Amino acid sequence: MIKRKLEVKCPHCKKKFNYYEGEFRPFCSERCKMIDMGHWLNEGYTVPVKGNLDAELDFDEFEIDESDQGFGNFYDDKEQ
Numbered sequence: 001m002i003k004r005k006l007e008v009k010c011p012h013c014k015k016k017f018n019y020y021e022g023e024f025r026p027f028c029s030e031r032c033k034m035i036d037m038g039h040w041l042n043e044g045y046t047v048p049v050k051g052n053l054d055a056e057l058d059f060d061e062f063e064i065d066e067s068d069q070g071f072g073n074f075y076d077d078k079e080q
C-alpha cells in the first residue's frame with residue numbers, strides 16, 4: 001500500500017497538513033472549514049437559528065371564542 005503525501009497549507013490558519021489525509025480539505029480541520037464558510041455566508045454561522053424555530057411554534061396557536069355558545073346562560077338557568 002502506497003501512502004501518498006501532499007503537504008499543503010490550510011487557507012485559513014496556514015498550518016501544514018497532508019492533503020490526502022485531510023478530511024476537511026482544503027482546510028486542515030472542520031473548525032477552519034466552518035470559519036471560512038462563515039465568512040462567505042456573511043458570518044451568519046455565528047448567529048444561532050433558534051429564532052426561526054420559535055416562530056414555527058405559533059402555527060398551532062388558535063383562539064376559541066366561547067362568548068357566542070350560550071354556556072354562561074346554561075349554568076345560570078340550572079342554579080336558579
Ligand SMILES: [Zn+2]
Pocket residue numbers: 010011012013014015027028029032
Ligand atoms: Zn486550518
